[in-house]
Amino acid sequence: MQKHRNTPLEKPAFNAESCSTDSRLNILHDLPFFKNLPDAAIVEINAIFRTRHYQSGEVIYFNGDPASRLCVVAAGGVKLLKHNNDGHDVLIDILKQGEFFGTLDILGGTLYQETAEAQTNCCILKISSGQFRTILNTYPLAAINIIDILSDRLKSAYEMMKQLSVQSVEQRIAFTLLKLARKVGSQKNVGLLIDLPLSRSDLAAMTGTTSETASRIMSQFQKQGIIKTGRQWVSITEPDKLEKLLESDL
Amino acid sequence: MQKHRNTPLEKPAFNAESCSTDSRLNILHDLPFFKNLPDAAIVEINAIFRTRHYQSGEVIYFNGDPASRLCVVAAGGVKLLKHNNDGHDVLIDILKQGEFFGTLDILGGTLYQETAEAQTNCCILKISSGQFRTILNTYPLAAINIIDILSDRLKSAYEMMKQLSVQSVEQRIAFTLLKLARKVGSQKNVGLLIDLPLSRSDLAAMTGTTSETASRIMSQFQKQGIIKTGRQWVSITEPDKLEKLLESDL
DNA sequence: CGTATAGTTGATTTGGCTCAACATCGGTGG
DNA sequence: CCACCGATGTTGAGCCAAATCAACTATACG
Numbered sequence: 001m002q003k004h005r006n007t008p009l010e011k012p013a014f015n016a017e018s019c020s021t022d023s024r025l026n027i028l029h030d031l032p033f034f035k036n037l038p039d040a041a042i043v044e045i046n047a048i049f050r051t052r053h054y055q056s057g058e059v060i061y062f063n064g065d066p067a068s069r070l071c072v073v074a075a076g077g078v079k080l081l082k083h084n085n086d087g088h089d090v091l092i093d094i095l096k097q098g099e100f101f102g103t104l105d106i107l108g109g110t111l112y113q114e115t116a117e118a119q120t121n122c123c124i125l126k127i128s129s130g131q132f133r134t135i136l137n138t139y140p141l142a143a144i145n146i147i148d149i150l151s152d153r154l155k156s157a158y159e160m161m162k163q164l165s166v167q168s169v170e171q172r173i174a175f176t177l178l179k180l181a182r183k184v185g186s187q188k189n190v191g192l193l194i195d196l197p198l199s200r201s202d203l204a205a206m207t208g209t210t211s212e213t214a215s216r217i218m219s220q221f222q223k224q225g226i227i228k229t230g231r232q233w234v235s236i237t238e239p240d241k242l243e244k245l246l247e248s249d250l
Numbered sequence: 251m252q253k254h255r256n257t258p259l260e261k262p263a264f265n266a267e268s269c270s271t272d273s274r275l276n277i278l279h280d281l282p283f284f285k286n287l288p289d290a291a292i293v294e295i296n297a298i299f300r301t302r303h304y305q306s307g308e309v310i311y312f313n314g315d316p317a318s319r320l321c322v323v324a325a326g327g328v329k330l331l332k333h334n335n336d337g338h339d340v341l342i343d344i345l346k347q348g349e350f351f352g353t354l355d356i357l358g359g360t361l362y363q364e365t366a367e368a369q370t371n372c373c374i375l376k377i378s379s380g381q382f383r384t385i386l387n388t389y390p391l392a393a394i395n396i397i398d399i400l401s402d403r404l405k406s407a408y409e410m411m412k413q414l415s416v417q418s419v420e421q422r423i424a425f426t427l428l429k430l431a432r433k434v435g436s437q438k439n440v441g442l443l444i445d446l447p448l449s450r451s452d453l454a455a456m457t458g459t460t461s462e463t464a465s466r467i468m469s470q471f472q473k474q475g476i477i478k479t480g481r482q483w484v485s486i487t488e489p490d491k492l493e494k495l496l497e498s499d500l
Numbered sequence: 501c502g503t504a505t506a507g508t509t510g511a512t513t514t515g516g517c518t519c520a521a522c523a524t525c526g527g528t529g530g
Numbered sequence: 531c532c533a534c535c536g537a538t539g540t541t542g543a544g545c546c547a548a549a550t551c552a553a554c555t556a557t558a559c560g
Contacts, residue, residue, distance in 0.1 A: 090415045092408050104398070137390050143390055143394060144386055147396055151355070154403055158332060161414060165414060166340060166458065168547080169548070201507095210548080212507090215508060230507095231558070256525095257526095460516080461539080466516095466540080
């Protein structure tokens, strides 16, 4: 049908330099949870983090592993997943540069309650949860920033619980596309492009449906001119129409 | 059929004294997020909180109201709800003594993202989010305690998202009963009693189903001897069988 | 080019929703 | 203390959105 359907997604543009100790300072400085901290503190903190690369698809930790580290996305993207024993995965969140995951728990006994997987090639900063707590004790402002971030995530999780409880699959997909666009959208010639690799299965795992149903609904949206989409990418041409889908249902 | 089906739930046993400035000190002292704080700090903090009573069913704040306060359950129970525009409500969480809700946000512009409603007669402590932040700045330990609580809630929310995405209604109800029993269960002559008023509609709103379906599944559980239940109460006689329901589905 | 991965589309089945009628409990007031 | 009535819970019948099963096509990548 169409030949002009090559991915409009930027090439990863990922370079190992993103993880060098030098540029780490810049990354840490811009982290939401070190916002407004004195520079000296950042330098001190930087010394404690360790760095590691992951290839796209590689697992950073598994659900059930002993949980001891806090991780920060320095570059690239990370998926947080939960597995069900029927093999059906649920995609809880997609994290981009500057977001944290892992555990803050210093007590030894806990396990990771989810799996973290590199969504793209990425660079992860790690710190033991114990050391991180020392930082939090020293810099109350950092703790408060964390509280703000956790509160936001909790609100989002509550919203998703509502979606999953009472909205149709069509509405959940519309909502998720808008949410992703708000987070990683960039205006391109194809429209408001969601700037990360996003398959039908990903979308299904984020909305509690199957890839077949996701595919059907995406086809329908494209036919209606609301989105443009290809392999692993989606761009929204008519956000208003998606918004309208959420309101309906009276 | 049976006459002996009066509620085994304790009478609210709620007295206005729970809110007196005197006993508030004790309550604050036992709050998870003031754990390990010096007594002097508790006294100081106590002076800042304001108290209010609510009757069962009364709304503490509505989804969409300007959000400015942090609330603490001093006595009784509180429901956190989200409304959908089709009238279908979703019960996000049930909070008991010592748990907090509301907002920590000091920026003026935000709105409550959920509705808080008195589940029983209850007594609520309130503080402006700005004042609470001052406390957090002064006592880093309190901030860290809050972080722990928020992390736990986020994990629970993620678990619920998984449940809603991939588990059957039967499994969701089994899981929810076990969760409630862990939280407010007490061993009685009827079994492991869930010690709060819990209707079929409540259960439905917590598991993303309808009261009819919840009723059917509860009847089935009772027929199987897994639970005993009546108006607004449930007790679990065979927790193992509920656990087993969660594992299955291979 | 050829192959593996991603996506599409149709046919069929089904879990749970909807609508509906009824049963039961427990608090209230006569 | 009992009769009443609204709130709560139960149960059945029919229907529908979405899952499942299945066959197929299109695309990127080496």
